[in-house]
Amino acid sequence: MPSPFQNSAAHAILILLSCASFAPQLSAAPLPEHDRAIRIGQLRDQLAATVSRLEASLKKPNPQPSTRDLTNGALAALITGGQSARAQALLQLAFDQQNMDEKSPAYGSFPWQVGHPEIKDENANTFCTQALGPILLNHREKFPADFRATLEAHARASFTALRNRKVKVNYTNIFLMKTVNLILIGEAMKDEKAAKDGYALLDEWIDYTRKTGIHEFDSPTYYNCDLNCLYQGYVYAKAPGAREKFKAIIDYFWMDIAGNYFAPRQALAGPHSRNYNFISSYAGIDWFTYIEGFRSEIPITGVDLEKAEFVDSALAANSYRLDEKTLAIPTLPRRIILSRWDDFPGGDRYHYLTPDFSIGSASHDYNAQDKLISIELAPNPSAPAAGKFSDAPVIALIPDLFDAPYGKVKTPDRSGHNKPTHPPYRPVCVQHEGVILATIDIDASKPEEIPSLATNLLIPSRAEAIIFAGKKVSLDKPIKILGNPDAVLAMRVGQSAILARILTTTACTGQTPELLLQSDPDGLKLQSARLTAYHYRGDAKKLADAHVRLAMLLQAAPCESDEELQKLSAAISAAHFTQALERENWHTSVKLGDLALELTRDKSGKPMSRTVNGKEINFDVLSINGADVKIGN
Numbered sequence: 001m002p003s004p005f006q007n008s009a010a011h012a013i014l015i016l017l018s019c020a021s022f023a024p025q026l027s028a029a030p031l032p033e034h035d036r037a038i039r040i041g042q043l044r045d046q047l048a049a050t051v052s053r054l055e056a057s058l059k060k061p062n063p064q065p066s067t068r069d070l071t072n073g074a075l076a077a078l079i080t081g082g083q084s085a086r087a088q089a090l091l092q093l094a095f096d097q098q099n100m101d102e103k104s105p106a107y108g109s110f111p112w113q114v115g116h117p118e119i120k121d122e123n124a125n126t127f128c129t130q131a132l133g134p135i136l137l138n139h140r141e142k143f144p145a146d147f148r149a150t151l152e153a154h155a156r157a158s159f160t161a162l163r164n165r166k167v168k169v170n171y172t173n174i175f176l177m178k179t180v181n182l183i184l185i186g187e188a189m190k191d192e193k194a195a196k197d198g199y200a201l202l203d204e205w206i207d208y209t210r211k212t213g214i215h216e217f218d219s220p221t222y223y224n225c226d227l228n229c230l231y232q233g234y235v236y237a238k239a240p241g242a243r244e245k246f247k248a249i250i251d252y253f254w255m256d257i258a259g260n261y262f263a264p265r266q267a268l269a270g271p272h273s274r275n276y277n278f279i280s281s282y283a284g285i286d287w288f289t290y291i292e293g294f295r296s297e298i299p300i301t302g303v304d305l306e307k308a309e310f311v312d313s314a315l316a317a318n319s320y321r322l323d324e325k326t327l328a329i330p331t332l333p334r335r336i337i338l339s340r341w342d343d344f345p346g347g348d349r350y351h352y353l354t355p356d357f358s359i360g361s362a363s364h365d366y367n368a369q370d371k372l373i374s375i376e377l378a379p380n381p382s383a384p385a386a387g388k389f390s391d392a393p394v395i396a397l398i399p400d401l402f403d404a405p406y407g408k409v410k411t412p413d414r415s416g417h418n419k420p421t422h423p424p425y426r427p428v429c430v431q432h433e434g435v436i437l438a439t440i441d442i443d444a445s446k447p448e449e450i451p452s453l454a455t456n457l458l459i460p461s462r463a464e465a466i467i468f469a470g471k472k473v474s475l476d477k478p479i480k481i482l483g484n485p486d487a488v489l490a491m492r493v494g495q496s497a498i499l500a501r502i503l504t505t506t507a508c509t510g511q512t513p514e515l516l517l518q519s520d521p522d523g524l525k526l527q528s529a530r531l532t533a534y535h536y537r538g539d540a541k542k543l544a545d546a547h548v549r550l551a552m553l554l555q556a557a558p559c560e561s562d563e564e565l566q567k568l569s570a571a572i573s574a575a576h577f578t579q580a581l582e583r584e585n586w587h588t589s590v591k592l593g594d595l596a597l598e599l600t601r602d603k604s605g606k607p608m609s610r611t612v613n614g615k616e617i618n619f620d621v622l623s624i625n626g627a628d629v630k631i632g633n
Helices: 008-018 035-060 069-082 084-097 124-129 132-138 145-164 172-188 192-213 220-235 242-259 285-291 307-314 323-330 562-574
Strands: 337-338 348-353 355-363 373-377 395-400 410-412 418-420 427-434 435-444 450-460 463-467 479-483 488-493 494-503 515-518 526-540 548-557 576-582 585-592 595-601 607-612 621-626
Touching: 008 084, 035 084, 035 307, 069 084, 069 124, 069 307, 069 395, 069 410, 069 418, 084 145, 084 435, 124 145, 124 172, 124 562, 132 145, 132 307, 145 172, 172 192, 172 220, 172 479, 192 242, 192 548, 220 242, 220 285, 220 307, 220 418, 220 463, 242 323, 242 479, 242 621, 285 307, 307 488, 323 418, 348 427, 355 427, 355 435, 355 548, 395 435, 395 621, 427 595, 427 607, 435 585, 435 595, 450 488, 488 562, 494 526, 494 562, 494 585, 526 548, 548 562, 548 576, 576 621
Parallel strands: none
Antiparallel strands: 337 348, 337 621, 348 355, 355 373, 373 395, 395 450, 410 418, 427 435, 435 548, 450 526, 463 488, 479 515, 488 494, 494 548, 515 526, 576 585, 585 595, 595 607
């Protein structure tokens, strides 16, 4: 009897690509082995350089490496030079930080970073033990006998720390990392209980994700973490049927990546659950898309030491390979990706892609680094202002408290890490292809004393044409242009236009909403400008307003001339908007030509209804142009 996981994901895409209405206009094939080997070699060389930089930093006074860099660096040293002495030195420094007091509640645990006790992050135990399974399974015999005993003792202690770290199944990257660590270290140490615990977690994740989708959705940072450990499970896990399970999960991730991959910018586009760069879609996932043949250009992101897991699995004789059907998905000339990432109202995502633009929306907060309304435009390489595809910023809706929405202001999170943040904005959106009716509702009473509260649409500072409130403007130098509350912004980049109109907005008590189109020195360094709705500006103080609302109409459309841009601008300016607040439920609707979008949200920010031309939108767990994609059968 065949495994229920066997070939099921590929079968779904075979159906998709065989449908005439979805047929791709281009073909895609796996990279030839020679080309793939060259790309793996490029990554391997950069990884070797990163290890050398780590070792050089350790020779300086008062070194403060992260513990995960030490263990990952050890694996990197083994696979880039085969020098066990270098790996042993790095592992020993990591083990010196591990709590080996069996009477301690923290037995087996690692700190996050040497010399930084203020960072209290239990995820250190999953990240720091990620390399131990591959090292034990593939490199143990390279070490002297006495150090093998040390390695095994510290690996056994890590089981306690991993088990003590209670991780919810929806914490995707850490849950999968814990799962694979228990499986691989357990099998390496012949600890049946640890391996069995890991396989139980694997089944739990599969069952959960089949119902709700990937919770930590489409993150260019954390999909990298997910694939790092999943590839390791695929290569090393020994239990009967384990390889098939890992393949089914990886296939599912790649179907999601392929569906949301925007080839003109070589990026995983659309809304992101977590992204530490508010104006970019580039991160660690780009090395996977490069090695697997999606990207043509080497990634611009650096190579961190966690890439040791990827290189290790990519060099294995039984490494994972993408098939032609998955590689062909980004060549579909038009894609609508509907997906879910949780089973509560609004735990969903809509993404529309064409050869010229990508536009997507999600309808529930994820966390302080989410990017839930996002547009990317294909650059026009013939235009002097266009620059490289990697230069132009993503168009994103970002609220902020600092009057600096570009993600460069960082504050400590609850674990002590400094990260860019923005306040929750409780988005609820209804989207049809390139048009979004977006509503947000910020609770301004949550932050402590603040000098500013604003909603910003981050936009490129360079464009072939920019029209604001009916006038042509330029944003390539610092400028502030005051606009009426419903002024339309229209921009043309390459063969596409992006249009934005704030339909309604409110201000905090005692203030009047203010709309500015502006570019400032900090943004211009990033080729970014912004359309800003200020809800509060003044002395830093604690605000009392629990509902600061804004509704915006966004459109991405084909556009080849300034005349077309003027027509699109006039049409969105003429769109009819209505709203009503009844029993604290907020109802909004907009009519743009023949398209009618409506939504109703409750006072907590959950969507109650979202319709397109009177028809309610239904979201699949994951579908590409209407074809369901599932894990296994």
